[in-house]
């Protein structure tokens with residue numbers, strides 16, 4: 001049996017960020033991940049870091065490459081039909097965002113973890129959590145063909161939506177809230193310079209589209225599709241035609257290039273309450289899911305573990321339990337704000353398959369309001385860069 005202070009299940013952004021924050025504070029942890037390092041580093045997902053999340057990475061000593069290679073954006077464009085309107089974050093709320101891929105965040109964190117010399121085990125299997133209501137929880141798993149037991153003081157459940165942590169909470173305590181949407185996103189990475197220097201969120205009668213990027217050489221683009229869309233029906237030419245017709249505006253060209261990667265993401269909203277049970281603390285997608293519109297998923301995960309790290313540091317340094325006891329409530333306030341914002345952005349910008357004209361008029365009205373009212377624009381900007389006091 002091995003011992004540690006904090007057992008961290010999952011090496012996604014939540015688990016790896018927590019490991020780094022604890023390391024900086026001199027707290028021991030073991031990270032257990034069921035996939036390989038290559039798989040985790042190649043998984044293409046989110047791309048937008050909120051202002052304070054980018055700062056947190058810098059303060060935690062892992063922001064070097066992000067600051068050199070990340071793209072600072074001072075606003076985004078909202079497109080309604082063929083009209084675009086810029087939401088200027090810096091002017092409206094004095095903050096900016098950083099476009100830097102989740103793959104890069106994960107690579108930086110893995111490198112920092114390996115440098116720290118503290119344990120990070122890939123390709124473990126059969127992870128199970130035990131005695132979570134005691135002061136000495138245990139995590140059992142199989143690594144290199146051998147059964148292992150890890151004794152710890154706290155377990156951080158950072159193992160995503162399909163992990164083992166959330167189901168380890170007693171069924172009579174756990175409450176979940178959620179919604180599935182009747183659409184998904186077809187996302188591509190293309191080897192072509194982004195056609196615009198900021199993100200473009202487009203609402204059109206053909207459905208939603210988003211222009212984003214990963215670097216000056218790589219475009220990231222999304223199209224609203226069915227949640228179970230068959231990618232075989234989407235040869236590259238059809239994807240570009242559809243992007244051209246949804247994103248096209250006069251006097252602007254969407255540049256096409258080789259598609260390097262294609263995928264479909266279904267969309268859901270989901271919240272678990274509480275986010276803590278005994279010595280188990282859930283963080284990130286293990287506790288909540290947002291639809292991607294508004295780019296909150298990764299940011300929420302990082303903010304959960306920032307709160308958890310602060311609470312653990314207070315406990316280890318001074319024996320304070322207050323922040324640990326308040327963890328779930330503290331996180332859920334911010335989580336529900338982001339849930340509302342993501343749901344609102346999603347329903348404003350997508351066209352449901354059986355959507356009626358009334359809904360379309362409401363969406364158009366809301367988009368017009370954002371164009372004409374600084375108060376409405378400021379609210380969007382504040383939520384997008386990250387609300388300070390939810």
Ligand code: FAD
Pocket residue numbers: 009010011012013014015032033034035040044045046047048102127158159160161162163164264265283284285286292294295296297298299301
């Ligand atoms: P995850 O990144 O899911 O990490 C959990 C880790 O735990 C994984 O490495 C997993 O392999 C591991 N794990 C799972 N089960 C076990 C187990 N039993 N034992 C050990 N390890 C385990 N957000 C956006 O803002 N914009 C986007 O465009 C966007 N696109 C997305 C596309 C997809 C396909 C998905 C699934 C999510 C997307 N998200 C997006 C959401 C965002 O990527 C997540 O919110 C973010 O990854 C959450 O980080 P996490 O560490 O909580 O969870």
Ligand code: DHB
Pocket residue numbers: 045046047048199210212213220292293294295296
């Ligand atoms: C990206 C993803 C999002 O969900 C979003 O709202 C903006 C950008 C991206 O992957 O670049």
